[in-house]
Amino acid sequence: MINDNLGILIAKLIRPPSSGNLFGVSGFKDISGVAQNLDLYGLVTAFTFNDTNQGATTSQTQVGDGATPPTRQQTNIDSPFSNGGVEDGRVANTNIGYNSGLGKIDIPTNFTPTAGSGTIKEVCKFMAMSRAIGGQGIFMIFRDLTPDTSFIAGKTINVVHEVLI
């Protein structure tokens, strides 16, 4: 399920043609649930949400074992793993790709748990974006429940978000 962060972002990017000064938008919440403003349009010298001058604009995925049904108001993963390894945190996506024939965007993440085992029940996607006040914020944009998938340390996990358009 996409959450309010992504819905607001897409909606506010749609506007009548305009040039000039910064166009900022409020209503985003970072992974701590703190409200943040993003500048969506502007000059190259005024750092917009997708500019790396405020920090890397990375795309990340995280898995966990939370089973709470997704809601659009959620801002973070329900229950991250706490094994002390790679599987506990957000992992960078690689090579997001658009498939015209299938009408979908694939967002792959591959990583190898390093510390322990667990059962994946939820998958979340995050975007690191530059905030209007400067610096980087981490924003969740998808959270979905998955069929239970067990893993152990040393065995690679492949996660692919498919966005159908």
Added chain:
Amino acid sequence: MQHIENQFLMQHIGKTKTKNLVEEINKNWHEDFLNKFPSYDKIVKANSLLTTTKENEIKNIGMSCINDLLSDSFGLWFGHLLGQIGGYNMINVGNVSKAYKALGAGTKWNNTDNSVAIGCAILVGTGTTPATRQDFKIETAFTGEISTGNGGWNSGLGQVSFSMSPLVAGGGASLSETAWYFSMATNSAIHETNLFSRDNISPVVPVVIGETINVDYTLGFT
């Protein structure tokens, strides 16, 4: 376009005196529609073209299947926006490949340097060729590029909606297609326009001079 689905929708013609037809469809007819057409699990949110008489009664509607709704340009733009740092190319409305950047440093698609006007427009036309993801412009334009308003997010419905500024028809036509254009900056901060969606309308919507054309787009998200 699916004729039997439009037959279903045509049952409601004249019963809805509102411009928010898509919202009413999704709210009140969604379950009934999906019960009759279970293969349309994802269809509900789609484009609709509304025409109104002077009495504001819905005259006719058309809807298109979401599977052929959004173009390759949209897929590339959205995919890169979701986190693919670096450049990509889109085909502009002149059928020329142009280079853009979604994330990173320097000039990106949303930079307004050089007075680049960035934003959306909707066109209505009379072309009938079935829409494909490779479409790069409206087939046969009846209108020019009519600016949209600002997009709105409805959290409860999971929808992004935006509308064309109402247009009074300057002549008669049988409207059979709509297009969503998005103008943005290339890597060189030059204004280019790309088609993000082209939709067929069936049955066609006849308009005569003086009638008001309204077009509302709704993007549905699960």
